[in-house]
Amino acid sequence: MSTTPEIQPSFFKRYMIPIILIDVCIVLSIINRFTNLTSEVLMPQFGVAAQNVLGRGIILLTLGLLLLWLLITRQVGLKPKLWVFGLVALLIGAAAVSVREIENTGDNNYRIRYRWQPTQDQRLAEYQKGNNQIQSSQDEQANSASPTSQALDSNAPRYTDFLGPKRDGVVTGPGLVTDLKQQPPREVWRRPAGGGYASFVIAGGVAVTIEQREENEAVVAYDMASGKDRWVRTYPGHFKEELGGNGPRATPTIAENEVFALGASGLLVSLDLASGQEKWQTNILQDAQATNIQWGMCGAPLVVDNKVIVNPGGSQGHSIVAYDRSTGSKLWSGGSAKAGYASPVLGNLLGQQQVIIFGGENVAGYDLADGTEKWQFPFKTFNGINVGQPLVIDQDRVFITAGYDAGSVMLQIKNENGQWTAQPLWQNKRLKSKMSSAVYLNGFLYGLDDGILACLDAKTGNRVWKSGRYGHGQILLRNDTLVIQAESGELVMVAADPERHRELTKIPVLPGDKTWNAPALMEKWLLLRNHFEAVLLELPTVQVQ
Structure with a gap:
C-alpha cells in the first residue's frame, strides 16, 4: 500500500x-x-x-x-x-x-x-596630578604674546558676558583668516573639563566657567596662558536630567573685579575675580519660592550698575529679580511668568533702558529701576523651552525664536503716552532655533533652524536661504563672519552673506562628543569647551579694511 x-x-x-x-x-x-x-x-x-x-x-x-x-x-x-x-x-x-x-x-x-572609558572626574583627576601649578608671573611676562599678558593690560579687551558685550552674539575685533586648513590656528592648550554646558568669560588673565566636579558645582578660573586652574570654588550640588545632561548651564558674568555665577539649582554667588573668595551667596529659587524648570537654571546673571538681575520665574511676582551687587540683598522683583532658558538682556528701546526676558511663557520688557513690566508678548512652546537670546533691533523691534515648531516673531515696540505695546510685524516658522541664538547683521538674521543654518530677511521674515547642517551648536558674529561651534565639535566659519550659503572653513576641534557650550572669542583668542574638554586656540587674523 x-x-x-x-x-x-x-x-x-x-x-x-x-x-x-x-x-x-x-x-x-x-x-x-x-x-x-x-x-x-x-x-x-x-x-x-x-x-x-x-x-x-x-x-x-x-x-x-x-x-x-x-x-x-x-x-x-x-x-x-x-x-x-x-x-x-x-x-x-x-x-x-x-x-x-x-x-x-x-x-x-x-x-x-x-565602563572601561575613564569618567570625567577620573580624567580631570589624572590631569590635576601633573598640572596643579599655574605658570609663574615671570614666565608670563617673558611671553609677551601670551593671552595672560594681554589680558592683564588694563587697556586690553575683556570678554565678560555670555555671547558678547550685548549678549547678542556680536563680538568685535580683528578680521579672521577664514581658511583654517591653509592657516591653522595655534592650539595654546587643551585639557579635561568638568561636566555642564556653560561658556567662558575672560578678564584679568583668567577664563571663568562653572562646571560639575564630582558631587559639586565648581566655579573655576582657568589660567589663560597654561589652562591650569588658577582657583576653584565648589558648592554641593549635582543637577541631573536624562535628556538635558548633567551639570550647571548658566555662563558666569564678570563685572570689574567680581564674578557672578548661577548654579543649575539656583545658587547665585559673588566671588572675587583674583582669588575666588566668596563675597555672598543666595538661592534665587528659594527666594522666589519657585520650582526649578526641567533643564535647570540657564540664564547668565546680568550685572547693571549696582544690580545683579536673574530670572527665577514663578507666579509670585518673581519672574525677574534684582539683587544688590555688594550685599546680595533683594532690591526688587517683577513679572509672574515661569522662567525660560535664555539670559536677561539690557536693551535700549525707544530711548529707555529695559531688561528683556525671554521666559517660559512670554517675552517681556522690564523697567531697570524697579522691575515694573512695561510690555509683554505671549510666546509659549513645548514645556516652556525658550532658549534663544532676544535681539533688540534699531531700538524699536525685538526678535525672538524657539524650536519645537514654535518659529520666530519680530515685534514692533511702541510707547504711546506711557503705554507700551508689543505687536508682531511678522511671525512664521522659517527659523526655529531650538538650543541656540540667532545673530543680526545689516537687515538679515542668521540662525540654526532645527540644526540647519538659515538666513531670514529681518524686514519681512522671508527665508533667503537654508543650507549647512551644524546641529544644535552655537553662533558668534565677528565682522561679516559667522563663527559656529557645531554640535559635532567642529569649528565652522560661514560668510554672513544674504545672497547664498558660503562655508569658508571647517576643522575638528572637539570631535566625538556633543558640544552645546557657546564659544568665547576675545580678539584672536577662541575658547571652546563641551562637557568633557576645553581648548584655547589662537586664531590667525587679518587687518580689516
Whole structure:
C-alpha cells in the first residue's frame, strides 16, 4: 500500500510572517529617514528628534515581534530557539555590563559611554596630578604674546558676558583668516573639563566657567596662558536630567573685579575675580519660592550698575529679580511668568533702558529701576523651552525664536503716552532655533533652524536661504563672519552673506562628543569647551579694511 509523501511548505510560507515584518520595517524606515512625514507632519513639535526616536522604535518593535513569532511558531525547532534567545540574553547582558551611560544629542541621537572609558572626574583627576601649578608671573611676562599678558593690560579687551558685550552674539575685533586648513590656528592648550554646558568669560588673565566636579558645582578660573586652574570654588550640588545632561548651564558674568555665577539649582554667588573668595551667596529659587524648570537654571546673571538681575520665574511676582551687587540683598522683583532658558538682556528701546526676558511663557520688557513690566508678548512652546537670546533691533523691534515648531516673531515696540505695546510685524516658522541664538547683521538674521543654518530677511521674515547642517551648536558674529561651534565639535566659519550659503572653513576641534557650550572669542583668542574638554586656540587674523 503506497502513501503520498507529505508536501513541505515552501520557504516563503514557512517564514512569511518574519519576511513581511522585515519588509515593513525596511519600508517604514526608508519613509521615516528620507521624507519629512515624521518631522514636519506627524510630530512637528519635535522635528528631527522625533524622526530619530521613531526610527529606533520601528527597529525595536520589529525585533520584538520577530522574537515573539519565534517563541510561538512551530516552524523552528526548540534547539535553534534556545540558541537565539540565549544570544539575545547574552547581548543584553553584555550591554548592561559594558555601557555606563547613554547621552542624548539635541536631535535624540545617542552617545554611549562605556565602563572601561575613564569618567570625567577620573580624567580631570589624572590631569590635576601633573598640572596643579599655574605658570609663574615671570614666565608670563617673558611671553609677551601670551593671552595672560594681554589680558592683564588694563587697556586690553575683556570678554565678560555670555555671547558678547550685548549678549547678542556680536563680538568685535580683528578680521579672521577664514581658511583654517591653509592657516591653522595655534592650539595654546587643551585639557579635561568638568561636566555642564556653560561658556567662558575672560578678564584679568583668567577664563571663568562653572562646571560639575564630582558631587559639586565648581566655579573655576582657568589660567589663560597654561589652562591650569588658577582657583576653584565648589558648592554641593549635582543637577541631573536624562535628556538635558548633567551639570550647571548658566555662563558666569564678570563685572570689574567680581564674578557672578548661577548654579543649575539656583545658587547665585559673588566671588572675587583674583582669588575666588566668596563675597555672598543666595538661592534665587528659594527666594522666589519657585520650582526649578526641567533643564535647570540657564540664564547668565546680568550685572547693571549696582544690580545683579536673574530670572527665577514663578507666579509670585518673581519672574525677574534684582539683587544688590555688594550685599546680595533683594532690591526688587517683577513679572509672574515661569522662567525660560535664555539670559536677561539690557536693551535700549525707544530711548529707555529695559531688561528683556525671554521666559517660559512670554517675552517681556522690564523697567531697570524697579522691575515694573512695561510690555509683554505671549510666546509659549513645548514645556516652556525658550532658549534663544532676544535681539533688540534699531531700538524699536525685538526678535525672538524657539524650536519645537514654535518659529520666530519680530515685534514692533511702541510707547504711546506711557503705554507700551508689543505687536508682531511678522511671525512664521522659517527659523526655529531650538538650543541656540540667532545673530543680526545689516537687515538679515542668521540662525540654526532645527540644526540647519538659515538666513531670514529681518524686514519681512522671508527665508533667503537654508543650507549647512551644524546641529544644535552655537553662533558668534565677528565682522561679516559667522563663527559656529557645531554640535559635532567642529569649528565652522560661514560668510554672513544674504545672497547664498558660503562655508569658508571647517576643522575638528572637539570631535566625538556633543558640544552645546557657546564659544568665547576675545580678539584672536577662541575658547571652546563641551562637557568633557576645553581648548584655547589662537586664531590667525587679518587687518580689516
